[in-house]
Amino acid sequence: MGWWDHVQPAPKDPITSVTQAFLSDPTPLKLNLGVGAYRDDKGKPVTLECVRRAAEKISGCEIFLAGHYMYAQAVSDTNGVIKYFRYTVGTPVIPDTKSRYLDVHSQSRWSAYLPTVYVLCLYFTLESTKATTKSKFVQDCVKLAYGNDSSVVREDRFAGVPALSGTGACRLFAEFQRRFYPDSQMFLPMPTWSNHHDIWRDSQVCTRTYHYYDPGTKGLRFQALVNDIKMAYVAELFRGQQYTLPCDDDSFQFANAPDRSFFLLHPCAHNPTGVDPNYEQWKEISHIFKIKNHFPFFDMAYQGIASGDVERDATAIRIFLEDGHLLGCAQSFSKNMGLYEHRVGCVSIVSWDDKQATAIKSQLQRIVRAMYSSSPVHGPLLVSTILNDADLKALWEEEVKVMVDRLISMRITLRQTLEELNSSSSWEHITKQVGMFYFSGLSPEEVNHLQRDFHIYMTNDGRISMAGVTRSNVDYLASAIHEVTN
């Protein structure tokens, strides 16, 4: 028998398999509403202007070389590829005008000794920024999530490390959870981003689900959610069973949570449902968490993408902090900065004091070290550059708003168009839900019908990525949905 004969193909990923099916469809009419990546009204991916400008701005530093001060700047494109390199020699101040730079591409007289200088400068430029970038980046991330004036940040009561985007941040936390609470389980909302189940399962942490979405109202099933958090059933009965249940068979069973459980919460723009608790509901959830001594882990992959306002979208986390919770948070800059391929994220954990934070951080670093040693520096540098420059930050906030306004206007148009078709169903929920996704409630048969007859692709659970809806395809989508639902 060969070494790998027993390896069977892995089950298809529910999200990436939609893209595969879409790509193999030859029809030009086809529509991909599967993947949750922002597209503009022409259906094109977007590089934010703030990211472009940040990429231009980064990579400058002052060094002392062979008796001369030197200011070097390597300018890269958004992928970190050096586009050009310039430097000034003999001036002990950072040059402030372009004319004082020697641009290596236009100054051929420097080319004789250019390679050494180039390499040295580049080395110093990148090395000097690398060390500080990572801790600065974590600071910037937690300020964005917890608030600029948060006492957690002021008192250094957090431990955080850069992560490979939101997925990596969740994975690091899951690993941390298993190491320090080996018998614990993670309660996930039902439904949730499908990868949550896989991430915690791969980290050998059992997953359970709590009620979240109500297919009847296409809204929040708040009372059932509260009951699950409160553990309406007899705690001891459940406690006796909980660790012996096989993870895999049981993960979709709703279970009321014993005290001191881990819960994963989506603070805004819940994926896949687009349904978020309101302010009062978050207050109540936080209150019950306090009584039950649960640990909230926020997976914030969409800060800004629910309301168009990054501060407002952090409300849930701020409520929990105000109520004095310790919590964990995964952050991603895929959606709100369009840095999908850069894999930029952060995982942070709030602690009692700075001493505890130091211990937690060292443990997170240890996990990172054995998993992938360290994260790339370019993405965090882009993010920090934007968050620390008032103009770039303002530009970013504007650009987030533009993206969200487009998603909202597509929701409005889709709803109106469906209503104008005199459909028997109610389409109110299209505009009630928020964020990247419209959780349509279409059955798997209806989803199949859309794919087969209209070449419209979405995940089997009826989740429609609003990012794929544009002014030129919204009528087609509406009439197709009308057709399959009537």
Ligand code: PLP
């Ligand atoms: N968490 C949720 C809820 C998501 O929807 C996603 C992406 O779709 C992620 C995390 C991870 O995204 P990324 O790894 O691209 O940051």
